[in-house]
Amino acid sequence: xxxxxxxxxxxxxxxxxxxxxxxxxxxxxxxxxxxxxxxxxxxxxxxxxxxxxxxxxxxxxxxxxxxxxxxxxxxxxxxxxxxxxxxxxxxxxxxxxxxxxxxxxxxxxxxxxxxxxxxxxxxxxxxxxxxxxxxxxxxxx
Amino acid sequence: xxxxxxxxxxxxxxxxxxxxxxxxxxxxxxxxxxxxxxxxxxxxxxxxxxxxxxxxxxxxxxxxxxxxxxxxxxxxxxxxxxxxxxxxxxxxxxxxxxxxxxxxxxxxxxxxxxxxxxxxxxxxxxxxxxxxxxxxxxxxxxxxxxxxxxxxxxxxxxxxxxxxxxxxxxxxxxxxxxxxxxxxxxxxxxxxxxxxxxxxxxxxxxxxxxxxxxxxxxxxxxxxxxxxxxxxxxxxxxxxxxxxxxxxxxxxxxxxxxxxxxxxxxxxxxxxxxxxxxxxxxxxxxxxxxxxxxxxxxxxxxxxxxxxxxxxxxxxxxxxxxxxxxxxxxxxxxxxxxxxxxxxxxxxxxxxxxxxxxxxxxxxxxxxxxxxxxxxxxxxxxxxxxxxxxxxxxxxxxxxxxxxxxxxxxxxxxxxxxxxxxxxxxxxxxxxxxxxxxxxxxxxxxxxxxxxxxxxxxxxxxxxxxxxxxxxxxxxxxxxxxxxxxxxxxxxxxxxxxxxxxxx
Numbered sequence: 001x002x003x004x005x006x007x008x009x010x011x012x013x014x015x016x017x018x019x020x021x022x023x024x025x026x027x028x029x030x031x032x033x034x035x036x037x038x039x040x041x042x043x044x045x046x047x048x049x050x051x052x053x054x055x056x057x058x059x060x061x062x063x064x065x066x067x068x069x070x071x072x073x074x075x076x077x078x079x080x081x082x083x084x085x086x087x088x089x090x091x092x093x094x095x096x097x098x099x100x101x102x103x104x105x106x107x108x109x110x111x112x113x114x115x116x117x118x119x120x121x122x123x124x125x126x127x128x129x130x131x132x133x134x135x136x137x138x139x140x141x
Numbered sequence: 142x143x144x145x146x147x148x149x150x151x152x153x154x155x156x157x158x159x160x161x162x163x164x165x166x167x168x169x170x171x172x173x174x175x176x177x178x179x180x181x182x183x184x185x186x187x188x189x190x191x192x193x194x195x196x197x198x199x200x201x202x203x204x205x206x207x208x209x210x211x212x213x214x215x216x217x218x219x220x221x222x223x224x225x226x227x228x229x230x231x232x233x234x235x236x237x238x239x240x241x242x243x244x245x246x247x248x249x250x251x252x253x254x255x256x257x258x259x260x261x262x263x264x265x266x267x268x269x270x271x272x273x274x275x276x277x278x279x280x281x282x283x284x285x286x287x288x289x290x291x292x293x294x295x296x297x298x299x300x301x302x303x304x305x306x307x308x309x310x311x312x313x314x315x316x317x318x319x320x321x322x323x324x325x326x327x328x329x330x331x332x333x334x335x336x337x338x339x340x341x342x343x344x345x346x347x348x349x350x351x352x353x354x355x356x357x358x359x360x361x362x363x364x365x366x367x368x369x370x371x372x373x374x375x376x377x378x379x380x381x382x383x384x385x386x387x388x389x390x391x392x393x394x395x396x397x398x399x400x401x402x403x404x405x406x407x408x409x410x411x412x413x414x415x416x417x418x419x420x421x422x423x424x425x426x427x428x429x430x431x432x433x434x435x436x437x438x439x440x441x442x443x444x445x446x447x448x449x450x451x452x453x454x455x456x457x458x459x460x461x462x463x464x465x466x467x468x469x470x471x472x473x474x475x476x477x478x479x480x481x482x483x484x485x486x487x488x489x490x491x492x493x494x495x496x497x498x499x500x501x502x503x504x505x506x507x508x509x510x511x512x513x514x515x516x517x518x519x520x521x522x523x524x525x526x527x528x529x530x531x532x533x534x535x536x537x538x539x540x541x542x543x544x545x546x547x548x549x550x551x552x553x554x555x556x557x558x559x560x561x562x563x564x565x566x567x568x569x570x571x572x573x574x575x576x577x578x579x580x581x582x583x584x585x586x587x588x589x590x591x592x593x594x595x596x597x598x599x600x601x602x603x604x605x606x607x608x609x610x611x612x613x614x615x616x617x618x619x620x621x622x623x624x625x626x627x628x629x630x631x632x633x634x635x636x637x638x639x640x641x642x643x644x645x
Contacts, residue, residue, distance in 0.1 A: 034208070035206045035207065035208045035209075036206060036207055036208075036234035037207060037232070038207070038231060038232060038233050038234065038254075039233070039234040039235065040233050040234070040235035040239055040240075040243070040250065040251060041234075041235060041236060041239065042236075042239065045236055045239075073250070078243070078246065078250055079239075079242075080235070080236075080239040080242075080243065080250070082233075082250050082251075082254065
């Protein structure tokens, strides 16, 4: 089967359906947990792995946990926390599609591009998406 | 004494080396340099446990991303994702520091995760020399880690990176671990050989020494027990030795020289230069077995099967038909880059599956040139194969090429194994006029009388070899030693007085 073209519009559509992925750090954390679905780490180390500052990583973690995409035991007294990617949420299909697409360099950059454009639109009013960039993505969810 | 509760690794050949498995709860250290197969061994240990022995497991990774591990495992046909879905496996990514701290906690999250799926096995990949958090000894740090694991009664396998720069130096972890498996890659000529050594293992017996192994796509590890490792004595004692039954040689005229045939389960060496008729004799021996409805194994190292079939056809033997009827198993292994442990394991498997009554190995000298004469490898291999054949009551014939063209100053040249064999048949060329003619001497028949007379043979196209019944022309009369001079110089002369006194 021929892969579907992943246009910025489709990426934006996908992000709308998932809802909680708004910052590039949200995406990079999800990608990290996509490769490491059960990670037992201190958040400082996690910040080093994904390459963002600690406050941003903490905020993104809270976003993903609140959205039910990530699990973290609440009452742990340990400095390290166990993070488990929860792929069986209602968002599973859309999330898998996004992660499979963003698991390549080009795919990740395309999603980040859309996220940054959205951030910039949000801060300076409406700005249309650049629809000239298209990428291939495998079908399925 | 109670039998130890052994954890089977499930890895092909390894439990044989470990005499059944590893005592439950042992801390197993897998040491080796990069690329020696530590991760594959550890993952297979957990995979087989979850899949075949209903023992869920946990894999802890520090550097390898779980998705890559899952991808690589799939090459061996191990579906780790399926095990995760079925809650028989958890793969946890963490850091060494967190892992080390964690096992010291009474309420360890990591061990709680393991307990949640009822894990019995743990594999920790990529451990390096541990540092004590408060600046103490690495040995003490490892001891604390081992205690944490022991508390959970997990059988834990820890892959430890090592460089083995100084073979005499021992990592402190090695003193604390219960079982140490050392993996190596050794250069052999221009090839490499993987080996596994059980350096120690508390609480049970195991086969000492370095055993070969391979990493096989679509399967995993295959460990081949060191061929020299002694087998259970009971196996050899179990063989019965029939003092009356004979196995026909298939060579017309030869059975009469060997008292009706070889003893069942005996070892016969046929020695001679290339072209002296050894392979012809071997084919006739196999064909005779097929004619009698006996299963025969022919191991050929020098000639591929198609060539062996053609050779057989040239002397009137339809070997293909015997193969098709399941009476002959022809097994060819080219001798390049021989892995002798693996080769022996393959022969052992064929013998157990095919259950031959006769066997031929053509030729022993090829093993000799691959293994070398100076070390014990050849002798030990031959000893093992002779024992295997005797245990299974197989009457075996081994061809050996002796490089001497006319006459022989030694039967086996530099490969001194003739004391291991029961029968020795020397195949010689005798130069008469301008022709080399075939000659056969039965030099040794254990537990049977033999005349050691040289007999003429001939090989006829379409018919094969036969020993001629007529005596050699000019045979000497049998006279006492006292009639000769220079017996020990190997150039005896009749005393003149004795020759003169003989009747015309």
